Amino acid sequence: MTRKELGSGSERCSASASSGRAAGAALARRGYRNLLSTSRKKTSSPLARSVAREVIRTYASWVESAITPATVIRASEIGETWQISFWDGMILAAAEQDGVTELLSEDISHGRRVAGVKVRNPFLET
Numbered sequence: 733m734t735r736k737e738l739g740s741g742s743e744r745c746s747a748s749a750s751s752g753r754a755a756g757a758a759l760a761r762r763g764y765r766n767l768l769s770t771s772r773k774k775t776s777s778p779l780a781r782s783v784a785r786e787v788i789r790t791y792a793s794w795v796e797s798a799i800t801p802a803t804v805i806r807a808s809e810i811g812e813t814w815q816i817s818f819w820d821g822m823i824l825a826a827a828e829q830d831g832v833t834e835l836l837s838e839d840i841s842h843g844r845r846v847a848g849v850k851v852r853n854p855f856l857e858t
Contacts, residue, residue: 770838770855771784771787772784774838774855775855799822799826802829803822803825803826803829804822804825806821806825806828806829806847807821807822807824807825807826808821809821809825810824810825810828810846810847814846814847816840816846820839820840823835823837823840824840824846824847824849825847827847827849828847828848828849832849833848833849833850834849834850834851834852835849835850835851835852836852836853836854837851837852837853838853838854838855842856
């Protein structure tokens with residue numbers, strides 16, 4: 733099963749089909765904080781603030797924190813190995829622990845594969 737994370741941040745969240753979410757989908761808590769800013773500034777078709785708020789309401793139930801001491805240690809290892817920030821390492825460590833294969837992020841290099849997770853910038857037009 734392919735799992736995806738939308739957004740970025742130090743907290744990783746997982747989702748399950750039994751909770752009414754798309755199978756394998758997840759959303760990071762910090763993704764909410766970045767959504768309003770990113771969706772209004774980094775796209776050719778910015779979202780209205782009211783639409784961005786509705787997106788947050790829609791996906792709020794997708795957040796379940798899964799950060800453990802092992803996640804923090806792995807984040808440090810990922811940061812050191814791939815020469816990225818600790819906070820980006822946290823995103824990737826949590827994604828790795830939850831079996832995420834694709835990470836949607838505007839902060840980590842598009843197309844890069846880190847710890848078995850492929851990074852894709854959803855705001856780049858292809």
